[in-house]
């Protein structure tokens with residue numbers, strides 16, 4: 001690549017899996033682990049790779065042959081804790097002259113400054129590069145959702161950490177932006193709670209607007225889609241509703257399982273989908289289960305959802321969890337010791353939202369006390385936060401009951417529409433804890449609090465996250481209530 005050119009870290013992570021195989025006349029042959037990475041390289045990097053190879057080999061390279069080698073499985077590495085200082089990427093090593101497929105040269109195609117380090121006795125190579133301006137981190141701060149697109153600018157590909165549990169899905173997500181409405185339409189992403197589905201959906205939308213600024217992108221949660229549909233019928237504004245969803249280039253629908261049992265909305269979704277698909281517009285859908293497990297969805301709808309590519313996200317392994325924590329703390333400019341990050345990552349394994357919750361606790365403590373947190377202190381802070389294997393599942397009811405008890409209220413007060421200060425604060429803390437300690441999505445938490453909108457829950461989560469950093473009373477209340485809830489779950 002050209003020295004002045006920089007690659008987004010997300011692409012570097014994908015390219016890191018590729019190898020230069022050899023050179024034949026004016027062609028260089030590289031191998032990549034899958035068709036999606038091939039598509040991304042072809043669309044975005046062919047010219048710059050050929051230019052780079054020409055410079056390194058000191059002869060014109062006119063062709064880049066990209067082969068797929070599925071044995072180039074994803075290797076989890078621990079990326080650098082913070083983005084490296086801007087450094088010009090170095091060109092790839094020269095490929096061997098001769099038989100392009102003899103595999104004699106095995107060089108990562110990814111360019112960038114390379115740093116070797118020892119992990120578990122194995123040398124791993126971390127490729128770093130100047131990244132594009134990192135987005136404001138999702139941990140704290142105000143969320144500014146774009147009204148027209150529904151997109152959260154904080155969720156981008158650059159803030160998404162790739163590991164073996166999500167690399168295929170991440171490549172698929174980028175592919176549908178690079179080549180919209182081609183091979184993977186719809187793209188159907190499924191997986192457990194808090195594993196990054198919503199993040200990827202927004203990243204697709206944000207990247208689509210970056211590549212095609214004139215395109216129309218719409219992100220919508222299934223709950224919002226349902227509400228807008230109901231309102232459109234009630235207000236006789238159905239044509240506007242239809243135009244809003246049927247005249248877009250990218251439709252991104254989150255948590256489709258929420259439409260289970262809502263027959264009319266499902267029917268409307270079906271027609272919206274058909275219109276967009278026929279017009280060759282990209283549709284991306286997320287769900288907690290694969291299409292065939294979507295209860296009460298008609299067969300014709302399920303089969304449509306299976307037309308394109310279905311891909312799942314698995315819980316991240318230890319290395320990826322550490323990498324995510326490092327990325328989050330680097331974005332937030334937080335100084336958290338490595339052993340503390342490793343402790344959090346080793347003890348929270350299934351939900352990234354919970355990982356973030358633990359990091360919030362640690363950093364709130366550090367910001368309130370003005371001290372860095374040692375491993376021993378972290379263990380103490382997180383003692384009750386980290387789930388014991390024998391615990392019963394934590395339910396919204398447990399959270400509401402314990403929160404009410406702590407503030408000397410009745411559980412009914414929290415569920416009521418009372419707007420007095422103490423009740424609002426308690427309700428917001430209970431919502432925050434529901435999001436952190438249960439698998440429930442934002443709409444589901446809203447439902448558990450008597451049918452409140454998911455944006456109310458989102459606001460509560462942000463508010464409590466922020467005030468934990470600024471106000472020791474909130475920090476203390478949240479910590480003590482969590483401890484009580486954990487205890488209640490253990491003793492139940």
Ligand SMILES: Nc1ncnc2c1ncn2[C@@H]1O[C@H](COP(=O)(O)OP(=O)(O)OP(=O)(O)O)[C@@H](O)[C@H]1O
Nearest residue numbers: 138159160161193194195196197198199352353441
């Ligand atoms: N690979 C990743 N890299 C960085 N952050 C991640 C990654 N995966 C998840 N996260 C973060 O974890 C949090 C939860 O992710 P997200 O909301 O996308 O999960 P989800 O799968 O949509 O969950 P749910 O089904 O409960 O809505 C977000 O703050 C997101 O930014």
